[in-house]
Amino acid sequence: MTDWLTPVEWEALGLSAKVAIWSVGLSLPLAVATAYLLTRVDFPGRSVVNGLIHLPLVLPPVVTGYLLLILFGTKGPIGGWLEDTFGIVLAFRWTGAVLAAALMGFPLMVRAIRLSLEGIDPRMESAARTLGAGRAVVFLTISLPQLMPGIIAGAILSFAKGVGEFGATITFVSNIPGETRTLSIAIYSFLQTPTGDAAAIRLTVIAVVLSMAALIASELLARRASRRVKGMEP
Amino acid sequence: MTDWLTPVEWEALGLSAKVAIWSVGLSLPLAVATAYLLTRVDFPGRSVVNGLIHLPLVLPPVVTGYLLLILFGTKGPIGGWLEDTFGIVLAFRWTGAVLAAALMGFPLMVRAIRLSLEGIDPRMESAARTLGAGRAVVFLTISLPQLMPGIIAGAILSFAKGVGEFGATITFVSNIPGETRTLSIAIYSFLQTPTGDAAAIRLTVIAVVLSMAALIASELLARRASRRVKGMEP
Amino acid sequence: MSDAVRPTPVEIPMPLEIDVEKRLGPRFALSVRFEAPGGVTALFGRSGAGKSSLVEMIAGLMRPDRGRIAVGGRPLFDSRAGIDLPPEKRRVGYVFQDARLFPHMTVRRNLLYGQWAGGRRQGAMTLEAVCRLLDIETLLDRRPGALSGGETQRVAIGRALLSDPALLLMDEPLASLDAPRKAEILPFLERLVHETGLPVVYVSHAMEEVIRLADTMALIDDGALAAVGPVEALTGRIDLPLLTGQGEAGAVVGARVVAHDADYALTTLEIEGGGRLQVALLSLAPGTDLRVRLRARDITLSLAPPEAASTLNVLPATVREMARADGAFVHVLVDAGAPLWARVTRLSADRLALSPGKRVHAIVKAGAIDRASLGGRTSRVPGK
């Protein structure tokens, strides 16, 4: 059963899945909040925030990785503070890989959610408010369910990005077997060695299968969510 | 006026802009068509197509670059055919960088457009058909304008990705000054030398400014488009 | 009924054939089959009966499970012959129950969409004429988002009218319009329909509108056809309270304009059978045929002709039939040349000893016959 993969490959697969899932899970609420802020609230510095969010997309991943390393490394200002205060270490740990993946996927997620958010009919929200629901409850019961297609699309983009990310990750948390050596990094490493092609191809196939599974699941969810949002019978 | 950048930097900036704009421009119609197919038409192999589109996101860019090299290189099956038939050469040309950027941005674009497409009210389309408009005209006059928020979001994501892309690009078309040496590749090169930090930072700032300009323009467009789609007064 | 009053089927250019079956949900299926001789066909029935679904099938937006839909002999759908014209080929002008204006276009663009994108000709009406009729000139450059309910509905009507339809489908087009506005639009529709012979399928819950416009009425109940026939026949049937709630039943009789009295602003009509009625002045030439609806509740029966009363219209009549209506009232069918229904209390019926064969006088107030009860009917353009 487990034979088709070597332990090292299993390790990379598991790590990739773990990193991608955590990064999606952790960044999702933040992405929803950010999208909401950017779409609905007119605060000063909005375009700066918007720009910052898109940075990981614009910059070569290596640059993002270096920035992470400088800020979140054990000697970095934020990394040092996190370690002193909460004992959280990101540099050269899988948690750092989660941070890198989350950051790289963040603009994709925020964009998708914003698109859905812009499509929401504000008349439904005002109807809910006349029925006694405050802003927060309206958001949870009316807006959020209608955001589902965007959230699912954002999550799958971010998950795929999390699986595929390596530039920022390898720069930030390096390529440490069992800790930060995700599928992508492993594939990259194998490509760097003269004899690694076969292994690289194997791992590539695994990465593709993993992402396809997530993709198909998300498509089903998204279709159901979109039918619901349109008020169609289930 | 032109002093703040060296000629080499200007060259990289211009090339990045050229590559990003061409990649967005060329992939947009294809992305719209693909999104339409995936959302509205139930053809066999739909999930395969969907999966293929997401591949560039899932795979480490270097792998994508290798695949491009294998398929679109002068010795590759598609590259050879393109050269023989149309005289189009992609390998080591900026056109190849366009292909790489377009491919990497494609899943982002398709997703954004799909999200908008799923939000379109089919009742408007049927109303248009009773007024005599055939499927194609309905698409152009009813669906497409309502797709604008998604198209703009997809375009900006793809543009940003085009500016930031380097893994697949450098692997596919290498780093040829004036031809394929985009900002990202230049930044990467500088980061690889112990003394290159200052130049890397300069170029990073340029890339950020370029993308921010595009971003702000797109935000304005998107806001107008979204107001239009909602039927609000201009 | 004389041919002069009701045009014969030969004159009617665009008969409508409907025969559809469609399952809509686990609990609801539609199965309706009827033919209407053209003109205006009203679909009447309770909420959820299946009227809108039927209209959508005619428009080609919903596909029947099986059946046939044809207009003027031209099949739009025929499951056996494998015909299913796409909506854009059916040349219908559809006023949707929910308007469906295009949000991203100005009102003007919406109105002209049929001509601009649908390749429809200019048709019988100009933009200016439609705007004037519907009072939407000032809205032309606005977008639909912030229009009021009635404005939205008026633009939707205009859009359908301007698409040069060969068949007009109107699903409660006047539902959220004020009475004066209705009073402007109805005569226009009436004229349009009668001058061009354009067949119309009209869904409405308002009896006045149906009386006024419709030639044929199809009663839909829970997905099935409950009754179909000429409006005159159906509105005269007091066994169909479904139709009207109550108090709206009555007879529709053919009539002809005989004379005008300019001083008193009165028009004299001669109804079938020769009886005469005086009504408020009509701008119809003498000799014009029209349809008068006399509601049962507006007719008083008297044994002696009334004296010194403010009623002008007294028709000698004979009681034909007594039908119990509800607790207090009895519907009495009298023959005044034309058959008329009167709704009187049982107490009065007993006091007057009404029974079949009894000679009475049917008293109709001139004021009770207002424009809403008059179905215009001018000579039709045959063919087209």
Next chain:
Amino acid sequence: MSDAVRPTPVEIPMPLEIDVEKRLGPRFALSVRFEAPGGVTALFGRSGAGKSSLVEMIAGLMRPDRGRIAVGGRPLFDSRAGIDLPPEKRRVGYVFQDARLFPHMTVRRNLLYGQWAGGRRQGAMTLEAVCRLLDIETLLDRRPGALSGGETQRVAIGRALLSDPALLLMDEPLASLDAPRKAEILPFLERLVHETGLPVVYVSHAMEEVIRLADTMALIDDGALAAVGPVEALTGRIDLPLLTGQGEAGAVVGARVVAHDADYALTTLEIEGGGRLQVALLSLAPGTDLRVRLRARDITLSLAPPEAASTLNVLPATVREMARADGAFVHVLVDAGAPLWARVTRLSADRLALSPGKRVHAIVKAGAIDRASLGGRTSRVPGK
């Protein structure tokens, strides 16, 4: 008018104060100021007059540029005092002109949203009662997407009713419902309103509904208040054709149930001034006060009392005033104890030589007074 027939302002628990100004577009501004003594306040006016906008401001969904809105003395908005309660704090039950059901929830969830998410109490009505009233039990597990127009509207009404409102805002709630359905829902609303004293703002283009439900009527014309007052007063004003098109004008008089005649299914009413009318049996206890609308077009004037005719209601009266209505007709105000309007042709008026002071008989058919003309009015629960 006696206090027994119209409750005095003291008895009315929830007066409504409206004083708002709002610019909506380059061409349209709303500026309306009136007070209503509570009960049902009808907003009447042509399409685009600003009715829905006014209702949105009461609900807190649109912010007036300045002004004050208060219900029962409780300010919902006051630009000077800086008060602007958010919509969820206003405890309104809003039936939107465009329904606005939540597409992603089942009908049941929609109905219970106020209780489930809005923290509203169960209120006066249970889900079962509302479903039965609106006949939507079978829809409970469906989603709103494929509901018919009328079904959608009924669910929207149910949702507002179930949110335990302190003020009900209804924007054309019955517009796309069939007559029988309206006939079921109207008496219910009537009872609800009169039993609980719940203030209601009601927008409608249908005169019957307004007559039936409303205590106060505010006429909005192009963003401004054209007239406001008790329904009786406004519907009696024949200078407001805006109201009704034509033919709907008439008097509304207070009346009291005197006796029932079970055999003939008739109820005898005593109107103000002591005149008696026989109408179809009402299920109201003797002594109950109510409101009867006598449309001008349903009243015949005669010099002699009619003999051997099917009319039961003859009221001796004196002509007070002659007002020209339109070409053929003249409106005659007669005093039959209560003031009544009769609409007669000029020809008849001349023949009868009608002029102020002349003694006449006003003849009202029992059948002309149907349920739609009776505004129920039972003793109100004071306070609440």
Next chain:
Amino acid sequence: PMTVRADEAPTLTVFGAASLTDALDAAVAAYRDDHPGTVRLVFESSSTLARQIEQGAPADLYLSANPRWMDYVAERGLIDTESRRQLLANSLALIAPADREADSGAADDDILGDGDRLLAALGGDGRLAMGDPDHVPAGIYGRQALTSLGYWAAIEPRVARAANVRAALALVARGETPLGIVYATDAAAEDGVRTVAAFPASSHPPILYPAAITAHAAADPARAEATRRLLDFLAGDEATAIFARFGFSQPKDAAGS
């Protein structure tokens, strides 16, 4: 020196230049056979590894493909300079796709002697694949070699600058470029290419792989001790033989020739 018990032995982390991957894997496998403790191998470009060490990466031993990045960390006090030594050496090779015969039979042996010949071998529009001479070590050596051979200026416009030496190798192996410059070790490992000519060692500075114990390891005596043992092993005969199998030579050979 087997006094340290396995469970007490610190886990060592080796930061190695990517081009060492296979060879170092094999050498460390041999080390593990008779030494306690765990050794983790982390491969990346020398530059990235250097910056990560600068940011506090838990590396114990750094093997750079390039003295410049070793200098970079040395300047910042991140290594125990005492322990720095030249561990390995490499050489450059001119390669061509294995399946392609050289355009002219005469080319092969002294193709490097003449820039025109090299250009001719590239054909009308062929390129010379090599690591980016701006930053990739193999590319830098390649440029130095061609410069000293006297025709860099002529060749430069025809260079396809790859992101790393493996990418250059792949370009040649795929037949995208008719020629390329890579390390001899890479040329030996890839079946898709054949070596056309070896660059004379004199044409470029010696290609050296310096190694050093990091300051992080040096700070902890036990860790420093264990790391030193590993470094000694890698410099020892057994490891040298293994490295030789992968085409690496010893620095003294490179320096001596």
